[in-house]
Amino acid sequence: MSSSSPRAAYFRGLRQSLPFLLVVLPFGMLFGVVARDAGLDLAQTMGFSVVVIAGAAQFTAVQLMQDQAPTIIVLASALAVNLRMAMYAASLAPHLGPAPSWQRIFIAYFNVDATYALSHLEYERNPSQPLPQKVAYYMGTATVICLPWYVVTWIGAVLGNAIPAGLSLDFAVPIAFISFFAPALRTPAHIAAALASIVLAVSLQWVPHNLWILLAGAGAMIVGAEVERRLAQ
Amino acid sequence: MTGWSDTAIWVVVVGLGLGTFAIRYSFLGLLGNRDLPEWVLRHLRYTAVGILPALITPMVLWPDATDGQTDPARLTAALVALSAGYLTKDAIVTIVSGLGTLFLLQAVGV
Numbered sequence: 001m002s003s004s005s006p007r008a009a010y011f012r013g014l015r016q017s018l019p020f021l022l023v024v025l026p027f028g029m030l031f032g033v034v035a036r037d038a039g040l041d042l043a044q045t046m047g048f049s050v051v052v053i054a055g056a057a058q059f060t061a062v063q064l065m066q067d068q069a070p071t072i073i074v075l076a077s078a079l080a081v082n083l084r085m086a087m088y089a090a091s092l093a094p095h096l097g098p099a100p101s102w103q104r105i106f107i108a109y110f111n112v113d114a115t116y117a118l119s120h121l122e123y124e125r126n127p128s129q130p131l132p133q134k135v136a137y138y139m140g141t142a143t144v145i146c147l148p149w150y151v152v153t154w155i156g157a158v159l160g161n162a163i164p165a166g167l168s169l170d171f172a173v174p175i176a177f178i179s180f181f182a183p184a185l186r187t188p189a190h191i192a193a194a195l196a197s198i199v200l201a202v203s204l205q206w207v208p209h210n211l212w213i214l215l216a217g218a219g220a221m222i223v224g225a226e227v228e229r230r231l232a233q
Numbered sequence: 234m235t236g237w238s239d240t241a242i243w244v245v246v247v248g249l250g251l252g253t254f255a256i257r258y259s260f261l262g263l264l265g266n267r268d269l270p271e272w273v274l275r276h277l278r279y280t281a282v283g284i285l286p287a288l289i290t291p292m293v294l295w296p297d298a299t300d301g302q303t304d305p306a307r308l309t310a311a312l313v314a315l316s317a318g319y320l321t322k323d324a325i326v327t328i329v330s331g332l333g334t335l336f337l338l339q340a341v342g343v
Contacts, residue, residue, distance in 0.1 A: 022325050023324045023325060026325075026328070038234055039234030039235060039237075040234055040242065044239075044242050044243070044246065047243065047246040048246055048249075051246050051247060051249070051250030052246065052249045052250045052253055053253075054253055056281075056285065057249065057253065058249075060288060061245055061249055063288070063292075065234060065237055065242070065245065066234070068235075068236050071241060071244060071245060071248075074245055074249075075245065075248050075249055075252060077284075077288075078249050079249065079252045079253065079256065080280070080284055081280070081281075081284050081285070081288075082252075082253050082256050082257075083256060083277060083280045084277060084278075084280040084281050085253070085256050085257045086256050086257075086259060086260055086269070086277055087269070087274055087277035087278065087280075088257075089256070089257055089258070089259060089260040089261040090260040090261075090269045090274065092261060093260055093261050096261060097261060104258065104261055105258070107261060108254060108257040108258035108261050109254060109257065111257040111261075170296065170297065170298045171292075171296070171298070171307055171310065171331075171332070171335055172332065173289070173292065174289040174292045174293050174311060175310065175311070175314050175327070175328055175331035175332055175335075176328065177285050177286075177288060177289045178289065178311060178314045178315055178318055178327055178331060179314065179318055179324040179325075179327035179328045179331075180281060180285055180324070181281050181282050181285040181286060181318075182314065182315050182317070182318025182319050182327055183318050183319075183321070183322040183323060183324055183327065184281055184282055185282065185318075185319050186322075189278075189279070190279065190282045193279040193282045193283045194282045194283075194286045196283070197282070197283050197284065197285075197286040197287040197290075198286050198287065198290050200287060201286070201287035201288075201290035201291065202290060202294070205291065212287070213284065213287055213288055216283075216284070216287035217280070217283045217284035217287055218283075219283075220279065220282070220283030220284070220286075220287065221276045221277075221279040221280060221283040221284075222276065223279075223283075224276075224278065224279030224282065224283060225272070225275040225276045225278070225279060228275055228278070229275065
């Protein structure tokens with residue numbers, strides 16, 4: 001399946017992203033509901049989804065703000081959740097790095113789990129396609145995955161009040177987070193990192209200012225990397 | 234939001250936006266084609282599975298909704314979601330099975 005034109009690549013990106021809407025739409029809506037429930041106004045809720053556009057980090061920030069963590073801890077913890085995007089950027093760089101800088105700004109802004117996963121797979125399958133096709137495919141995935149994010153956040157934020165209180169929506173956040181990481185438990189190293197993360201979270205609760213999150217995260221990353229290194233030997 | 238002025242909230246939104254953009258742009262833009270060293274990539278591979286479980290562990294073990302008392306229904310729901318996500322590798326199945334378990338257990342009065 002060779003790509004004949006950037007236009008064809010764009011529509012291929014659109015089409016192949018459609019199944020991801022099943023994940024994006026409920027998450028975006030849930031963020032709108034949770035953010036309003038936490039006391040953010042409509043503009044602030046939309047601000048998160050438009051300016052940050054990273055689901056897990058947005059939930060993290062709102063949760064920590066509710067826990068009255070200091071601003072610097074809120075920012076550091078939510079940014080730590082997004083560190084994986086440095087890896088995504090590095091792995092897209094051989095394909096999209098040569099794009100003009102104004103295009104790279106948009107590519108960077110739309111770099112989320114799903115756009116990265118789809119595009120990376122596409123470039124691995126078809127590495128020799130020209131740069132404009134690669135950029136067009138990426139923008140196709142961003143159109144389907146990122147633009148609806150704003151819309152469903154808004155819908156969740158506006159309709160949130162209509163959801164009955166008895167529904168235990170408090171627990172939608174941890175369940176959503178489990179759905180971010182449980183499917184990623186592919187190797188013994190990933191499982192070791194997740195277990196270390198839980199054990200460290202429980203044992204470091206005494207650390208003030210919610211700093212235990214960063215400590216547990218850093219410790220778990222070291223455990224994952226070390227298990228991977230030893231298993232590779 | 235209790236304890237947060239409008240300005241403080243916007244500081245978080247803009248700060249998180251700028252920081253996230255810097256992470257996303259860095260290795261694509263500023264540093265161009267330069268590859269990250271292997272040991273850095275090896276650690277970055279475990280950011281999601283390293284941080285996200287820690288974040289939710291207290292919410293699962295000591296939920297605010299039950300005043301910090303461990304709740305069998307919520308704990309079971311989290312374990313079901315974790316198992317479903319691990320076995321199926323499917324985010325939607327994870328969410329539906331987790332919330333489904335919670336609503337079911339609460340309906341029967343656990």
